[in-house]
Amino acid sequence: xxxxxxxxxxxSAVNLDTVDRARYDRLVQLVPDARTCIDCGSCxxxxxxxxxxxxxxxxxxxxxxxxxxxxxxxxLSKCMLCGKCTMVCxxxxxxxxxxxxxxxxxxxxxxxx
Amino acid sequence: MRERFxxxxxxxxxxxxxxxxxxxxxxxxxxxRVILQLPKEDRRRFLVSLxxxxxxxxxxxxxFLNCLIHVKLWQRNKMLGFMHSSxxxxxxxxxxxxxxxxILFVPERIHLFYYPIFFNYFVAxxxxxxxxxxxxxxxxxxxxxxxxxxxxxxxxxxxxxxxxMRRTTRxxxxxxxxxxxxxxxxxxxxxxxxxxxxxxxxxFLTIPANWIFRQFLGNDLYALPTWxxxxxxxxVFMCVLPFTRYMHxxxxxxxIPMRNAGIRIRHPRKxxxxxxxxxxxxxxxxxDACPMSVLKVNCKDTTVYLNRQxxxxxxxxxxxxSDKCLLCGKCTAVCxxxxxxxxxxxxxxxxxxxxxxxxxxxxxxxxxxxxxxxxAGGASGGVLxxxxxxxxxxxxxxRATASLLDKAGVRWQMMDPDGGLCCGRPLMMAxxxxxxxxxIAKNLEIIRASGCDTLLLSCPICYKVFKEDYPLSDIRxxxxxxxxxxxxxxxxxxxxxxxxxxxxWHDPCExxxxxxxxxxxxxxxxxxxxxVEAGKHHAESICCGGSLGSLSLGFEQRKAMTRNALDNLTxxxxxxxxxxxxxxLATFVRAADRPVRDIAEILDTRS
Numbered sequence: 001x002x003x004x005x006x007x008x009x010x011x012s013a014v015n016l017d018t019v020d021r022a023r024y025d026r027l028v029q030l031v032p033d034a035r036t037c038i039d040c041g042s043c044x045x046x047x048x049x050x051x052x053x054x055x056x057x058x059x060x061x062x063x064x065x066x067x068x069x070x071x072x073x074x075x076l077s078k079c080m081l082c083g084k085c086t087m088v089c090x091x092x093x094x095x096x097x098x099x100x101x102x103x104x105x106x107x108x109x110x111x112x113x
Numbered sequence: 114m115r116e117r118f119x120x121x122x123x124x125x126x127x128x129x130x131x132x133x134x135x136x137x138x139x140x141x142x143x144x145x146r147v148i149l150q151l152p153k154e155d156r157r158r159f160l161v162s163l164x165x166x167x168x169x170x171x172x173x174x175x176x177f178l179n180c181l182i183h184v185k186l187w188q189r190n191k192m193l194g195f196m197h198s199s200x201x202x203x204x205x206x207x208x209x210x211x212x213x214x215x216i217l218f219v220p221e222r223i224h225l226f227y228y229p230i231f232f233n234y235f236v237a238x239x240x241x242x243x244x245x246x247x248x249x250x251x252x253x254x255x256x257x258x259x260x261x262x263x264x265x266x267x268x269x270x271x272x273x274x275x276x277x278m279r280r281t282t283r284x285x286x287x288x289x290x291x292x293x294x295x296x297x298x299x300x301x302x303x304x305x306x307x308x309x310x311x312x313x314x315x316x317f318l319t320i321p322a323n324w325i326f327r328q329f330l331g332n333d334l335y336a337l338p339t340w341x342x343x344x345x346x347x348x349v350f351m352c353v354l355p356f357t358r359y360m361h362x363x364x365x366x367x368x369i370p371m372r373n374a375g376i377r378i379r380h381p382r383k384x385x386x387x388x389x390x391x392x393x394x395x396x397x398x399x400x401d402a403c404p405m406s407v408l409k410v411n412c413k414d415t416t417v418y419l420n421r422q423x424x425x426x427x428x429x430x431x432x433x434x435s436d437k438c439l440l441c442g443k444c445t446a447v448c449x450x451x452x453x454x455x456x457x458x459x460x461x462x463x464x465x466x467x468x469x470x471x472x473x474x475x476x477x478x479x480x481x482x483x484x485x486x487x488x489a490g491g492a493s494g495g496v497l498x499x500x501x502x503x504x505x506x507x508x509x510x511x512r513a514t515a516s517l518l519d520k521a522g523v524r525w526q527m528m529d530p531d532g533g534l535c536c537g538r539p540l541m542m543a544x545x546x547x548x549x550x551x552x553i554a555k556n557l558e559i560i561r562a563s564g565c566d567t568l569l570l571s572c573p574i575c576y577k578v579f580k581e582d583y584p585l586s587d588i589r590x591x592x593x594x595x596x597x598x599x600x601x602x603x604x605x606x607x608x609x610x611x612x613x614x615x616x617x618w619h620d621p622c623e624x625x626x627x628x629x630x631x632x633x634x635x636x637x638x639x640x641x642x643x644x645v646e647a648g649k650h651h652a653e654s655i656c657c658g659g660s661l662g663s664l665s666l667g668f669e670q671r672k673a674m675t676r677n678a679l680d681n682l683t684x685x686x687x688x689x690x691x692x693x694x695x696x697x698l699a700t701f702v703r704a705a706d707r708p709v710r711d712i713a714e715i716l717d718t719r720s
Binding site for chain 1: 436465466467468469470471472473475476502503505506532533534535537539540542543545552659661664665666667668669696699
C-alpha cells in the first residue's frame with residue numbers, strides 16, 4: 001500500500017485488490033436481485049436477529065463485497081428466517097432466498113452438496 | 114349351467130395371468146419395503162393398529178368410502194365423483210360377482226385365478242334361473258356403469274372444462290399406455306361377452322348386442338380374438354400399472370390404514386413419503402386449486418408434478434418445485450387421496466446441505482425471562498401475549514389487542530415488548546428443523562419464567578408452531594380471534610354491531626387449514642358487523658401470496674396471487690376485508706381497493 005503519511009486501523013482496512021469476491025459473484029449469479037439492493041437499511045431496522053449479531057442483509061451484502069467473511073458468517077449464524085426483511089424491502093428482493101442461498105455456498109463460492 | 118371346455122383352460126388367459134402375477138408380486142414387494150422403511154416405533158404402531166378391532170373397522174370403512182366410492186371427489190365435483198366411483202366400484206363389483214358366480218356354479222374351479230374374470234367364456238350359464246338371470250343382470254348393470262364412467266373419462270381428457278376442471282394433468286408416456294389400455298378393457302369385455310352371449314347367456318346389454326352382431330357377422334369366429342384382446346388389455350394395464358399413476362390404486366389401500374395409525378413423514382423419500390408419492394392419482398385437482406396457478410408458468414410446480422418428479426428422481430426439478438410452494442396446504446385440502454404436498458416439500462427442503470448452519474445457543478434470554486417473571490401475569494396464571502415478528506411490523510394489531518385485553522379486564526403482559534425471538538416456524542418451513550428446536554428451547558425458557566396459564570398469539574404462523582411443536586401441555590395456546598370470541602360470548606367484552614357494514618373474513622392458511630380454526634373468528638365478526646363469505650372460503654380459502662412458505666417466489670409473481678386472492682374475497686362486495694394474520698394483512702394492504710384490517714382492530718373500534 002502507498003504511504004499517505006497516515007494509516008487506517010488494520011482491522012478495518014479493506015484492500016479490494018486482495019478480496020476474494022467468489023462468494024459474492026456466485027450469489028449474484030444465483031440470486032441476481034442481490035445486485036438491486038440500494039442499501040436503504042430497511043432490513044437492518046426490522047431484523048429480529050439484529051440485537052444478537054448485528055445481522056442485516058445490507059451489511060451482509062457489503063461484507064461479502066469487502067471480503068469480511070467472518071463478519072458475514074457471524075451475522076448469518078443468527079438469522080431466524082422470519083422474513084421481515086423481505087416484507088419491508090422496497091426493491092422486492094427475496095432476502096430469505098438470498099440468505100438461504102448464501103448459507104449453501106462455501107467460502108470459495110461453491111454450492112455444497 | 115355347463116362348463117364349455119373340459120380342459121378349463123385356453124391360451125388367451127395367459128396375458129391376464131402374466132399381468133396379474135406381475136402386479137401382485139410387485140405390490141407385495143413394494144408393500145413390504147415401505148413397511149420395513151418405517152422407523153421402528155412407527156412400524157410397531159402401524160402393525161398394532163392392524164390388529165386393533167376398532168381400527169380395523171375404521172380402516173375398512175375408509176378404504177371402502179375413499180377407494181371405491183370416492184366420497185371426497187363426490188363432495189367436490191359430482192361429475193368427477195361419478196366418473197371415478199363408477200369405474201372403481203363397478204370394477205370391484207364385477208370382480209366380486211365373478212367370484213360369486215364361480216362359488217355358486219363351479220366351486221371346484223375357485224383356485225383358477227382367471228375363472229371369475231373370464232367366467233362367461235368358460236361356463237355357459239342360463240338366464241332362465243333366478244340366480245343366473247340376477248347375476249347376469251348385475252354383471253351387465255355394473256359393466257354399463259363402468260362404461261358410462263369411461264365415457265366421461267374420455268370426454269374429460271379432451272375437454273376437461275365440461276367436467277368442471279380448468280386444467281388437467283399432462284400425462285407421461287407410460288401413463289398414456291395405462292390410460293388407453295384401461296379405456297380399452299371394458300368396451301372389449303362388452304364385445305367379448307356379447308359375442309358369446311347366445312352360448313353363455315347374458316342380460317339387457319349383452320343379449321341385444323349379440324343379436325345385432327349376429328345379424329351381419331353370422332358366425333362365432335370373432336369371439337375368441339375378442340376374448341384375447343380383452344385379456345391382452347388387462348395384461349398390458351397390469352404390467353404398466355406400477356410405473357403409471359394407476360399405482361395409486363394399491364398404494365392408497367396401504368396409505369389409508371397407515372394414516373389412520375397416525376404415521377407421519379419422517380424421511381423425505383422412504384417409507385410413508387414414498388407411499389404418499391405413489392398414492393397420487395395425478396388427477397390434477399391440485400392444479401386448479403393451487404394459488405400459484407394464476408400464473409401459467411407455475412402450473413408445473415403443483416403437487417401432482419412434485420410427485421411425478423419424486424418418482425423419477427429428477428433432483429433439479431424436485432428442488433425447484435419444493436422451494437417454490439407457498440405451503441398453504443390447499444392441495445391437501447382438495448386432494449381426493451389427501452397427499453400432504455406441504456409436508457412432502459418440507460421434508461425435501463430438510464434434505465438440503467448447507468455450508469453454514471445458524472446456531473442460537475449463544476443467545477441470552479435471561480433478561481427477557483426475568484422481565485416477564487416480574488410482570489402483571491407473573492407467578493400465578495394470567496395471559497402472556499406474544500406478538501411475534503410479523504406483528505412488530507403491524508403495530509396497529511398489537512395496540513388493538515392490548516386495548517381489547519384491558520377493556521375486558523384480563524390480567525396480561527407482553528412477552529416481547531421490545532421485540533423477541535422468532536417462534537421457529539419459518540425455520541421449519543425452510544426445512545431447518547434442528548435449528549428451530551434451539552429457538553423453541555429459548556422461547557420456552559421465557560414462557561416458563563412468566564408462569565402464565567394462557568399464551569395468546571396474534572399471528573397464526575406462531576400459533577401453529579406453539580400449538581404443535583412446543584411442549585406446552587399445561588398452558589393454553591390460543592389465537593387472539595378465538596380468545597376474543599370467548600370474551601364476547603362470556604360478556605366480558607361488549608361489542609356494538611353495526612348493521613349493514615359488510616365484513617368478509619379471510620381464512621389465513623396457517624390458522625384455517627393449518628389449525629382448523631374457522632368458526633370462532635366468524636362468530637366474533639358477526640357480533641361486530643354483517644358477515645359475508647368470500648367466493649372460496651374455509652378449507653378452500655386462497656393464500657394471500659405473502660406466505661413465508663415459499664423460498665423462491667419473487668415479489669412480482671406473488672403480486673398476481675395477491676390480486677387473485679383479493680378478487681375472491683370481494684365477490685360479496687364487503688366494506689372491509691378482515692383477517693387474523695399480520696402477514697396476510699401486510700400483503701393485502703398493498704394491493705387492496707378497500708380497507709384491510711385485523712380482527713382485533715375491528716373489535717377494538719366497536720367496543
